[in-house]
Amino acid sequence: MINKDSLTHHISAQFNAELEEVRSHLLAMGGLVEKQVNDAVTALIDADSGLAQQVREIDDQINQMERNIDEECIRILARRQPAASDLRLIISISKSVIDLERIGDEATKIAKRAIELCENGESPRGYVEVRHIGDQVRKMVQESLDAFARFDADLALSVAKYDKTIDREYKTALRELVTYMMEDPRSITRVLSIIWVLRSLERIGDHARNIAELVIYLVRGTDVKHLGLARMEEEVKGTADKG
Amino acid sequence: MINKDSLTHHISAQFNAELEEVRSHLLAMGGLVEKQVNDAVTALIDADSGLAQQVREIDDQINQMERNIDEECIRILARRQPAASDLRLIISISKSVIDLERIGDEATKIAKRAIELCENGESPRGYVEVRHIGDQVRKMVQESLDAFARFDADLALSVAKYDKTIDREYKTALRELVTYMMEDPRSITRVLSIIWVLRSLERIGDHARNIAELVIYLVRGTDVKHLGLARMEEEVKGTADKG
Numbered sequence: 001m002i003n004k005d006s007l008t009h010h011i012s013a014q015f016n017a018e019l020e021e022v023r024s025h026l027l028a029m030g031g032l033v034e035k036q037v038n039d040a041v042t043a044l045i046d047a048d049s050g051l052a053q054q055v056r057e058i059d060d061q062i063n064q065m066e067r068n069i070d071e072e073c074i075r076i077l078a079r080r081q082p083a084a085s086d087l088r089l090i091i092s093i094s095k096s097v098i099d100l101e102r103i104g105d106e107a108t109k110i111a112k113r114a115i116e117l118c119e120n121g122e123s124p125r126g127y128v129e130v131r132h133i134g135d136q137v138r139k140m141v142q143e144s145l146d147a148f149a150r151f152d153a154d155l156a157l158s159v160a161k162y163d164k165t166i167d168r169e170y171k172t173a174l175r176e177l178v179t180y181m182m183e184d185p186r187s188i189t190r191v192l193s194i195i196w197v198l199r200s201l202e203r204i205g206d207h208a209r210n211i212a213e214l215v216i217y218l219v220r221g222t223d224v225k226h227l228g229l230a231r232m233e234e235e236v237k238g239t240a241d242k243g
Numbered sequence: 244m245i246n247k248d249s250l251t252h253h254i255s256a257q258f259n260a261e262l263e264e265v266r267s268h269l270l271a272m273g274g275l276v277e278k279q280v281n282d283a284v285t286a287l288i289d290a291d292s293g294l295a296q297q298v299r300e301i302d303d304q305i306n307q308m309e310r311n312i313d314e315e316c317i318r319i320l321a322r323r324q325p326a327a328s329d330l331r332l333i334i335s336i337s338k339s340v341i342d343l344e345r346i347g348d349e350a351t352k353i354a355k356r357a358i359e360l361c362e363n364g365e366s367p368r369g370y371v372e373v374r375h376i377g378d379q380v381r382k383m384v385q386e387s388l389d390a391f392a393r394f395d396a397d398l399a400l401s402v403a404k405y406d407k408t409i410d411r412e413y414k415t416a417l418r419e420l421v422t423y424m425m426e427d428p429r430s431i432t433r434v435l436s437i438i439w440v441l442r443s444l445e446r447i448g449d450h451a452r453n454i455a456e457l458v459i460y461l462v463r464g465t466d467v468k469h470l471g472l473a474r475m476e477e478e479v480k481g482t483a484d485k486g
Binding site: 060063067070071074077078081083084087091094095098178181185186188189192225226 | 303306314320321337341425431466
């Protein structure tokens with residue numbers, strides 16, 4: 001099992017600094033992405049098209065961060081030829097960055113829908129659900145990043161588990177909105193905008209879960225993707241120390 | 244610039260064989276994923292719930308292929324410490340595999356909708372669009388893999404460009420289906436199933452584009468993600484030989 005301390009024991013202090021740096025870049029990107037999710041949802045709820053526009057503009061910054069972190073990871077792989085937990089760290093970072101970028105994309109999509117709804121008039125339904133599910137997935141993103149920062153496999157496991165709750169609430173919200181569309185077909189376009197937003201939020205939850213799985217891989221050394229929650233829990237709680 | 248021959252000039256014949264093997268595993272996974280897309284769309288069009296069920300079952304195989312290829316890539320990184328074009332090959336493979344797995348997921352989602360529609364009765368609209376867009380994205384997946392197999396940056400560029408066509412056709416189809424739902428609110432649930440399918444197909448196009456971008460990175464050595472099609476074309480057509 002690895003932890004923060006195991007990062008401070010390299011022959012090369014320079015290598016150490018490089019690993020610490022790329023990790024801090026990932027966390028900084030994560031912080032910005034989390035803010036984007038929050039701002040996009042707020043823009044939608046408050047019908048604030050200025051804030052929505054800002055979210056769309058910041059997306060370029062996130063894309064640039066992804067490119068930079070990717071380059072850092074490749075440079076470290078080429079020059080330092082990391083092994084064991086260092087290699088796992090680089091692999092986890094270079095994969096997490098893909099999920100973070102996609103979370104950023106989903107936030108941008110939500111911002112676009114917010115602008116649409118400012119123009120077409122509010123949806124008659126769905127804002128309570130967007131606020132509620134939005135808060136929860138933002139928290140999932142935050143906790144998956146905290147788990148990364150602290151090498152905390154238990155927190156990562158709880159994020160992965162929470163994804164099931166999101167999926168359930170998403171489905172319930174969807175059913176209600178479909179029923180509403182049938183009752184009031186004139187609202188279809190606006191309600192559909194909300195449905196797309198909920199879909200984006202559900203996807204954000206999936207990406208947070210992916211990041212959480214990468215944290216478990218990083219800390220425990222086992223690829224838990226597709227293993228199911230029960231097996232994942234065994235890996236995290238198990239006494240086997242494979243780091 | 245790299246090509247098939249540059250893979251055959253390693254000091255270690257064993258290393259060479261390992262690279263060839265992981266690449267062939269990626270292409271085999273790609274072939275299966277492409278078949279899944281085709282079968283899922285066929286199951287929907289022909290209302291064949293047996294075929295849809297088969298698509299859902301095969302998804303586990305794809306997930307297992309992803310795990311195996313991932314392990315191979317990590318093993319090669321740890322033991323062989325590849326550099327230059329070998330490193331780019333491993334990075335491209337380990338990222339492409341993520342996109343292939345997600346294409347597989349989307350195929351499974353389409354299969355689920357096919358089963359739903361078998362149970363709820365056909366949608367009154369949208370099958371022509373699903374067939375048409377489905378054929379095109381299946382071809383995109385196929386060509387992105389052909390580009391990978393042949394180190395063909397020009398073919399990869401044409402795949403990336405084609406994604407714009409898919410996005411346009413997807414939006415047109417969506418508008419028509421929304422109009423139809425307003426005219427016949429009783430059809431909303433079934434038409435929505437078709438809308439989700441179109442959404443999945445559009446996402447498959449995005450993933451094929453991602454793979455195409457990774458082929459350009461592999462062959463040209465430049466990360467063309469987020470660069471836009473004009474810059475991407477410059478990189479592919481440019482005379483600069485960076486391999």
